[in-house]
Amino acid sequence: MLENPENTGDYDPKEFPPFAVTVDIVLFTIVNKSLRVLLIQRGAPPFRDAWALPGGFVLPDETLDHAAERELSEETGIRKKQKFLEQLGTYGHPERDPRMRVVTVAHWAIIPNLPEPTGGSDAKYAELVPVSEIESGRIRLAFDHNTILKDAIERARSKLEYSTIATNFCEKEFSISELREVYETVWNTKLDPGNFQRKILQAKDSLIPLNKRTKPGEKGGKPATVYVTGTSKSISPPLTRPKT
Amino acid sequence: MLENPENTGDYDPKEFPPFAVTVDIVLFTIVNKSLRVLLIQRGAPPFRDAWALPGGFVLPDETLDHAAERELSEETGIRKKQKFLEQLGTYGHPERDPRMRVVTVAHWAIIPNLPEPTGGSDAKYAELVPVSEIESGRIRLAFDHNTILKDAIERARSKLEYSTIATNFCEKEFSISELREVYETVWNTKLDPGNFQRKILQAKDSLIPLNKRTKPGEKGGKPATVYVTGTSKSISPPLTRPKT
DNA sequence: CCAAAAGTGTTTCCTTTACACCCATGC
DNA sequence: GCATGGGTGTAAAGGAAACACTTTTGG
Numbered sequence: 002m003l004e005n006p007e008n009t010g011d012y013d014p015k016e017f018p019p020f021a022v023t024v025d026i027v028l029f030t031i032v033n034k035s036l037r038v039l040l041i042q043r044g045a046p047p048f049r050d051a052w053a054l055p056g057g058f059v060l061p062d063e064t065l066d067h068a069a070e071r072e073l074s075e076e077t078g079i080r081k082k083q084k085f086l087e088q089l090g091t092y093g094h095p096e097r098d099p100r101m102r103v104v105t106v107a108h109w110a111i112i113p114n115l116p117e118p119t120g121g122s123d124a125k126y127a128e129l130v131p132v133s134e135i136e137s138g139r140i141r142l143a144f145d146h147n148t149i150l151k152d153a154i155e156r157a158r159s160k161l162e163y164s165t166i167a168t169n170f171c172e173k174e175f176s177i178s179e180l181r182e183v184y185e186t187v188w189n190t191k192l193d194p195g196n197f198q199r200k201i202l203q204a205k206d207s208l209i210p211l212n213k214r215t216k217p218g219e220k221g222g223k224p225a226t227v228y229v230t231g232t233s234k235s236i237s238p239p240l241t242r243p244k245t
Numbered sequence: 246m247l248e249n250p251e252n253t254g255d256y257d258p259k260e261f262p263p264f265a266v267t268v269d270i271v272l273f274t275i276v277n278k279s280l281r282v283l284l285i286q287r288g289a290p291p292f293r294d295a296w297a298l299p300g301g302f303v304l305p306d307e308t309l310d311h312a313a314e315r316e317l318s319e320e321t322g323i324r325k326k327q328k329f330l331e332q333l334g335t336y337g338h339p340e341r342d343p344r345m346r347v348v349t350v351a352h353w354a355i356i357p358n359l360p361e362p363t364g365g366s367d368a369k370y371a372e373l374v375p376v377s378e379i380e381s382g383r384i385r386l387a388f389d390h391n392t393i394l395k396d397a398i399e400r401a402r403s404k405l406e407y408s409t410i411a412t413n414f415c416e417k418e419f420s421i422s423e424l425r426e427v428y429e430t431v432w433n434t435k436l437d438p439g440n441f442q443r444k445i446l447q448a449k450d451s452l453i454p455l456n457k458r459t460k461p462g463e464k465g466g467k468p469a470t471v472y473v474t475g476t477s478k479s480i481s482p483p484l485t486r487p488k489t
Numbered sequence: 490c491c492a493a494a495a496g497t498g499t500t501t502c503c504t505t506t507a508c509a510c511c512c513a514t515g516c
Numbered sequence: 517g518c519a520t521g522g523g524t525g526t527a528a529a530g531g532a533a534a535c536a537c538t539t540t541t542g543g
Binding site: 193222238 | 531532533534539541543
């Protein structure tokens, strides 16, 4: 029933099939209450001029996470501590790159308030594209990047429910309503301010209040308590997305 | 801020660093109300005689899922339709294999009632090891397989909550109490039979009743309705693990 | 004063939990 | 009859949703 495993996992390094291993990054940020993802316009075939996810080779002596972090820094110039980066999944269809066999380890990341790359000379090449543009089908990405991005969006939406990653869209210090706005933006929904406040605060050690208030806006309003992220990475009981 | 991406994703195939890409499989099954995982005893260094997860190379023209399925068939001889197989994550630390740079795409799988490989001449090489043995720390696996297995166990436990994969531990036709036993085994807990029945049945289209009853055991009992898996892969609202 | 936003209280409803109880079978 | 396991009923407790209400600011 079970074959002799003598030859399983034991191999001659010379006979392994040649693969290229890359990382691709799905970087989310929120601009103007709109969830956006960093895309790059390709400058060479295949898929010349098409939008693609940023990414690159894994170097011979670095971990996968390190490669992802390095690419992220290279693409955004940001080295902030306060970022979120996690493996998403690996995509390795034999024909996903017409030139050669490439297996890519996709990651997804969150950075708060990424400055829009438009305006500089890079404007033609990199852009923060609204996720709604991709979900509506108006934009077709290179390679299998539509699939990767779709998976990343679902992962992000789902992970807001039971983890505190939403705080990564905010600056280090934030108010509950800023955090609620993140949820509303990513889930594309409206949430009751009172109930949201209670649910997020009852999750132990996830938010730490500071002895500090925000400044109200132009038209007034009660100053809000300022919080920082706590030690707990999970929210229990989870927040749940409204259905449909 | 964002560097020119002309050179991103555009490369000369000759200059890519050489990687070996493998798949490793965490195969779960239940024997005697104990959750077990298929391990193989290595026959060559490194980690000679240590237990390891089954796995092997991804071939030049196959998908990652196909490689996993192929390895699974080769290891178990089973080609059943009724199995579950899913990507778990990718592990690629530069030193995870002392011989060369190997990136492995780990998968996890469920097969019902896998016959124990003990008894044949393979007895020395492959075994269904209770997960409790590994969790207690009594068994140290080769490479980073302890990490992979730990992740797989958590994934399995978590995924029982909101999906119908538990049915993959059962034969094609099963009773609710057989399904409950799966949950109790994987979660290592006791569940209220009445409440379990209601919760699992209120998930629409996840279980389809047949016009059929089980035979009671030796000591009697009411015959149970027989079910098959329905079209829905998700359970909502989810079943939740009892805490602690 | 009013408008606006933060935050709390309260009522209603729904789900979960615990466990009692009935049903169908073997012996 | 009794024991065993399948399945349903139900009352109490707990949590979620909707929304009224209070607080603190700007104008």
